[in-house]
Amino acid sequence: MNDSSISTSPRKSSKFLRPDAAKVLFQILENGQSARECLPKIQENYSDKDKAWLQEMVYGVLRHLPVLQSWLRILLDKPLKNKYKVAEHLIMLGFYQLAFTRVSTHAAVSETVAATRQLKVEPLKGLVNALLRNFIRQELDKQDIKEPQVRSGLPKWLFKRLQAAYPDQLEALCEEMQQRPPIWLRVNRQVIDKDKYLALLDEQGVACELSSEHSDGLILQKSQDITQLPGYQQGMFAVQDGAAQLAAAYLNAQEGDLVLDCCAAPGGKTCHILERQPNLSKCIALDIDDSRLDRVRENLSRLNLKADLVAADATQTESWWDGVLFDRILLDAPCSATGVIRRHPDIKWLRKNADIDTLVTLQRQILDTMWRILKPGGTLLYATCSILPEENYLQINAFLQNNPDASLIPVCNETENANPGRQILPGEKQMDGFYYARLLKS
Known part of the structure; x- marks a missing residue:
């Protein structure tokens, strides 16, 4: 696969979501592209809801990659190669949905199998179906993961470095690195003071927390479309951790x-x-x-x-x-x-x-x-x-x-x-x- 394999032509059908997510994962994990490079090219073809779904799926697989790979090694006799390699990323996407999301078992299996057609790996349709059903049958997601590095969600080299640097904090640190971060805002004091901006957010029902250490900082309690918050165009705030x-x-x-x-x-x-x-x-x-x-x-x-x-x-x-x-x-x-x-x-x-x-x-x-x-x-x-x-x-x-x-x-x-x-x-x-x-x- 190469960059041209990711289409940027407008699409509306959700049937392309899973194959596109698999393509993005392929670009990141096999071609070394950053998510910032390849994910937006795919997302621009979709609604806001589908854009969010794509990011959630891609980031979810990346967060849990070691355990997904370990399940793949258990169920797949030998690695897939050449044009079929992308199917491994599709299968791991299916594992992720089955183990870590609320997607129904039927949808996770049937739509992942259907995605083989859009990915042009339809000869593997039976294999993908069998692997997903074996995953469910063997209840791999309910089995204990014995290897600490696999549980950590980190590559081996980074796990070892953190193990050496933070031996007493390692488990908590690895767990925290798996979490989704909150969205922080920085109020632009040259335009509006923080109390007045808080009042604007409150009027729109946007809940946030304050930080005693940050004179200009606010933490949103749930994800928002930043461009729809009050004062975005007027420069009242910026997003900054x-x-x-x-x-x-x-x-x-x-x-x-x-x-x-x-x-x-x-x-x-x-x-x-x-x-x-x-x-x-x-x-x-x-x-x-x-x-x-x-x-x-x-x-x-x-x-x-x-x-x-x-x-x-x-x-x-x-x-x-x-x-x-x-x-x-x-x-x-x-x-x-x-x-x-x-x-x-x-x-x-x-x-x-x-x-x-x-x-x-x-x-x-x-x-x-x-x-x-x-x-x-x-x-x-x-x-x-x-x-x-x-x-x-x-x-x-x-x-x-x-x-x-x-x-x-x-x-x-x-x-x-x-x-x-x-x-x-x-x-x-x-x-x-x-x-x-x-x-x-x-």
Whole structure:
């Protein structure tokens, strides 16, 4: 299969939902595409309800992939190959529906079998039917899963790393990484204060929770069509997880500061910095990918904010920097994204163990570069959406040892001596996994 196998022609019939879900899973798991790349191409052909169903099915399979694969190995004598490989993803979709959803047994079996026709694997129709019925007959979903890594829903390499890093929290951490995350809003204080926006939500019957740690944050109690919430077009709010919302507060930019947001796309933190402090001398949003800066432009425009956007390699300062030292730098470093797996479960299967050392090296290079262009007395906030120590406190420990002009400013009241910075784990106060370390240049 290739990209062209995913049709983007308009369709309305729900009979294509299962084959399309199987195609998306194939693209992610066999071709290494991200869900962000291939899922929207399919979803655009469907109603909002069907779009939601597709995401739920694809993400559900990705969350529970190890156990689905273990059931497949029990029932399937040998792996399918070539053009028939996509049928394995269809079968796992059927297993997922039978084990983890309220879809009726009859519908899960009959419609999964029917999908073989749209996938052009109709010769496997009998095999798919037999596997699903054997799954039901043997009640595999009711049998205990003995292997902890399979229960965790994580690939082996990541399970082992978390086992080493969080031995006492491992089970709870893995369980939390399987959950669906809540939707956080960030109220744009330049347009409306939080109490007034809460009143608007209340008028529409939208229930939400407050967070004592977030001056601008709200947590929706159930999923909503964000574009239909009051004030969306007027820029009254943005969608941003609570952990990411802490960046602007920890950076604490002051009036007249020259600020750099390094690796800025999609721009949520850039916007929040400007919302909190509109009187900066300048805010530069830097990202290596010009196409990703389009998202920054869109967010700035909708929220009625302004920043200077620069597409360049952060480490090649001669190509973009004018020589004026920055007062404050936010480095949202490229990372494994292991802290946001519950929001983007495809990350588990796209990221590889060998990637971590490469990322750690890149983070160190960017961090060293940013330190050189920071003003003495300036603040650098290092951030990742990772939960791996190598990318976080071990990275900062090494930096502090190699840079005597760097000192740590704690971001919270907890002791940060042995493990500098703040590590937020997925689910903590309903937030994503995130890491922050705030550094002062003497």
